Amino acid sequence: MDILKKYTGWFVLGTLIFYLFSVTQFTSVLIPTLLAWFANTAMWHTLAPSAKRQVSWLMGIGVAALLFAATQGVWMSWQQVFAVNLPMLAMFVAVSFLDLTSSKDESRPLPKGLSAIFNTAIGVNLLGAVINLSVIMVFADRMKGALKLTPIQQFILTRNFAAAAWWSPFFVATGIALIYAPGMEWQKTLIPGIAMAFVAIVFSSVEAYQRTKGDFLGYPIRRESLFIPLFMALAIILLHFIWPDVSILVLICLLAPSASIALMRTPSRRQTLTHFVNKKLPQIGSQFALFLAAGIFSNGISAIILSYPEFFNLDNFTFSPVLFALTLAGMIIIGLVGVHPVVSIAIASPMLLPLNPDPTQLGFLFLSAWAISAGSSGLTGLGLLMTSRYQIPTKDIVTNSAPYAIVMWLLCSLVNGFFL
Template sequence: MDQKTISTLPLSTTVTGWTLLLMLLLSLITALTHAVPDYIAGAPVWLAAALLIRRQRPSQLIQSAVLLIAGATGLAIGIYQGGDQRYLMKAFEANQMIIAMLIAVSFLRIVATRGIQTDEQLPPGRTAMLRTLFGTHLIAAVINISSIMIVGDRLSNHRQLTPLQGLTLLRAFSICACWSPFFAAMGVVLISAPGAQLSTLMIYGLPTALIALIFSAWQISHHPDADKTHGYPMHAGALWMPLLLAILVIIAHHYLPELSVITLVTLISILFTLTYLLLRQPRDCAIHLKTHIHEGLPKLGSEVTLFLAAAVLASGVAALLESLQLRLAPEHFTAAEACLTLSALVGLALIGMHPVTSAVLAGSILMPSVSDPNLLGITLLLSWSIGVGLSPFSGVQLSLQSRYGISAITLMKLNRFYGPFMLTTGFAVLWTYSAVSG
């Protein structure tokens, strides 16, 4: 997008972009200095959400509205019954640190697209498909669903995206939720399971992701259309960034343990993008950043509204349960309860509940019984990954259906063995963690 195109954008779109950037800066100031209250840092989210209403699908608006109404009702009843008003402040915070992380990570697209856009001829065959699976997985671990659009648009150029290609992109994306610190799943889980440690979650998440990728690779390579299906031409230039960023987050977390992982990911994403542009494209740095603020940030509308609504819902549920002195959690949260929770959350995903909603609800209800937050954290990550991969209502599956015309029924058929396999794997991971942690 050039300067002339930017100037023709609607004023509401431009204001939305700068409002979200303001929220990002306020959130970083809050996290690093505590000079600004959390609810002040979250205030711009509400303005941005109001400005973004017109950019959202009716189904997304309905889902967010239901969560907001349910949460507000819970808050009203809870406060009326004498509940703690801190839950009201938590609602106004609007999950601002998670939204700040999403905004910061979105800037990485400026760098990532320069490594994976190519006009090369698409290579066919099993090897090409496997490279697409593993390469897209690494890219998606950093820039999330944008990678699916970039790779998918290239694969579908002059030809229809095949079900096998769609399955490859779906698995590459959904498996990221098991381990990636740049994925929204990790941010939500670290807040929903306070006390969970990034290192522990990644130690168990990475092997789980590898098992899922190996199973997916086996399934893809044995598909009857594998030999004639085209993959994406992956190069080292597309893969160095996700690997480097993951290493930077781990190192920073080791030397700056007082900062939350969400803050570190947010800070590293912004600094990395600025450093890259200043070193590689100093003359165009300002226009790249301005283009993303004006065009890229407003595209986060559905995520911003959903995380805001989820924050209100979580606060409302917590306030209501406290005021009514209800205890829905089991007496203890062990591997057995974790397996039941995993099954329930995957089931909720299959009927359309967004993983953000299910994760915050599970955290609100179960935390009073949780003695080991890492166990809950692993459970939530597994449920997010498996649920997104299986549910025809997940964002990535809806994108594959609407953007590339891949049938939801076709994906369900291709997933008929993956679901039971990953649930069994998830149970084994939870029991293994419990046994090792004692």
């Protein structure tokens, strides 16, 4: 076990490298799968008690469902059970490298007023779209200063960070949507997704201004800090246009680490990268545990559905705009009570796929569920970060964001009905 802990970061890095090798069929997918589970075992001690409980329940229910389905003659392959979320884990490791390009600005005073609200919302959306969760902590730590983060600062950060799920190819939500909505064309959700993110930014900014009368301390955004997110997003779009047969996930796994290493500013690349692998990569244990457990859980659900097709028969339904809206509402509601979006997606996917839905519509459903529930819940990852690190009460997070969640649910349902 001590050996596992010592080399945790290298197991995490190996998951990405050998996943890419397996895509080219240079090695078996078994190798990155084993590395991912070794990394998960080594990082287990770093998980919060609540995360350990959630992961244990997911794994326990998943294994029980798989064993029961086996008694009914339904067997799932080891790749389905243990490696279904491997591409997404590799992507998560890849985008973690983007943290190497971020820089903290402690000298400039905090801006104030409507422009500060709007710039903070746009900044956390664009930077979060590429650099992911570390941006929330950089922004929040700087904005609170010697004081406490206010609930209004909290919802500007969490809602607009989560809204990047609608459009960013670097967001974990996109990886999940591509896996659980096979055949999804991410490019077709890009324009509707950008529109939804823009609405989220404007809605939250106006609400924050009305509630503070402009007395809001924002984050001091610099124009040069937005260069990397815009560059990375445009590069992915261009590369996918040049090589349409290469999946978005693989392009991200290749581009994110290589571009980060090329663009990082440090006296010693070797020293910085060694520190990153040994100290930073072992900190993503909760994501590894959750997504590996969700893979077992989702296949357990799938196996039960295959065992009793008559009970889960939705042949009388079609994936209509009404079913889209009802499913999205259900996923948002269970997100508010603490069910992580990846779990609700893992439940919904095997039930909806037999209806032969349009993969892009299904993908947009999953992206919308992620963006709204992650930005509104006090009990999933973002909300727990805000309650544990910044002492924002869970009740305040949910109460503040209930009107936002309803409005965005209605808009998503309309966008799906009219444009997708």
